[in-house]
Amino acid sequence: MDSLNKITDAATNHKSDTGQCHELVHTAGISPTLSRTDMQFVKARYAESLDKLREPLTIQFICEVLSRSYAELGHVPVGATQRDRDNLMKATALLIRNDLLFHFPKVTLPEIANAVRRGIRREYGDYYGFNAITVHEFVKKYLNSEDRLNALDKQGRYLNSNAPPEEISEAAKDELMKNGLIQCRETYRKTGRIIDFGNVNYQMLVQSGEINLSKEEEGEIYREAQMQIKAEIDAQAVSFHQIVSRMKGEEKDDAAVVARAKEIMLRKYFDQQM
Numbered sequence: 001m002d003s004l005n006k007i008t009d010a011a012t013n014h015k016s017d018t019g020q021c022h023e024l025v026h027t028a029g030i031s032p033t034l035s036r037t038d039m040q041f042v043k044a045r046y047a048e049s050l051d052k053l054r055e056p057l058t059i060q061f062i063c064e065v066l067s068r069s070y071a072e073l074g075h076v077p078v079g080a081t082q083r084d085r086d087n088l089m090k091a092t093a094l095l096i097r098n099d100l101l102f103h104f105p106k107v108t109l110p111e112i113a114n115a116v117r118r119g120i121r122r123e124y125g126d127y128y129g130f131n132a133i134t135v136h137e138f139v140k141k142y143l144n145s146e147d148r149l150n151a152l153d154k155q156g157r158y159l160n161s162n163a164p165p166e167e168i169s170e171a172a173k174d175e176l177m178k179n180g181l182i183q184c185r186e187t188y189r190k191t192g193r194i195i196d197f198g199n200v201n202y203q204m205l206v207q208s209g210e211i212n213l214s215k216e217e218e219g220e221i222y223r224e225a226q227m228q229i230k231a232e233i234d235a236q237a238v239s240f241h242q243i244v245s246r247m248k249g250e251e252k253d254d255a256a257v258v259a260r261a262k263e264i265m266l267r268k269y270f271d272q273q274m
Helices: 002-013 020-028 036-045 055-073 082-103 109-119 132-143 146-162 170-191 197-208 215-235 240-248 254-273
Strands: none
Touching (some): 036 109, 109 132, 197 254
């Protein structure tokens, strides 16, 4: 067990130019919202990936995992002598290493150990025999498990919230805006829906002069928006709280009407282009 921990530590602390994720977690820390189980998933994820480690280290590690697993299962590897069993263990470890390197090159040694530990306990369903194919399925199900993905998502959101904002060039901003307008137009063409959060696309077209309304046109569209909002409200079940609010004059629909008016104008603009 101690040797397995030492190999795991070596893989986790291995330095390379590609170890940016590990360095980021080391610098920014672990999300305080993670449970103990979540922590296992996250820490295992940010060890060095299999494709960056030397073969002897990975073979030794997998042999340790297999040996521990056989002990927990109460089995002994096939072989008449200890030497035969050791040779079989190394051959199986090599098969596992090559298989995982081909199918899951970014998996880490701690993730392999976690996957096997959970798999032999049937957390990923029943299995028949303990071999390279079994380990492949354990790793596959581990990597795609909902618990693991949720834990990594929590950690990712924590790191993003702590990361310093990146400077975006004016050219990059313009490109983002253009792409956003294209996406908005394509969504409208395919679904008939206008999705323009914060009326960003409308404002961009006004600033560029592509949408230029007279006061009369603005008033006409505003009245059209009022009628749409009123029709939608009348069609819905009105709560007691809404009725009281209206009686007190506290309900303000002006912002919703303005947003709808801008949406109508954007719809008209897209229709003209079709």
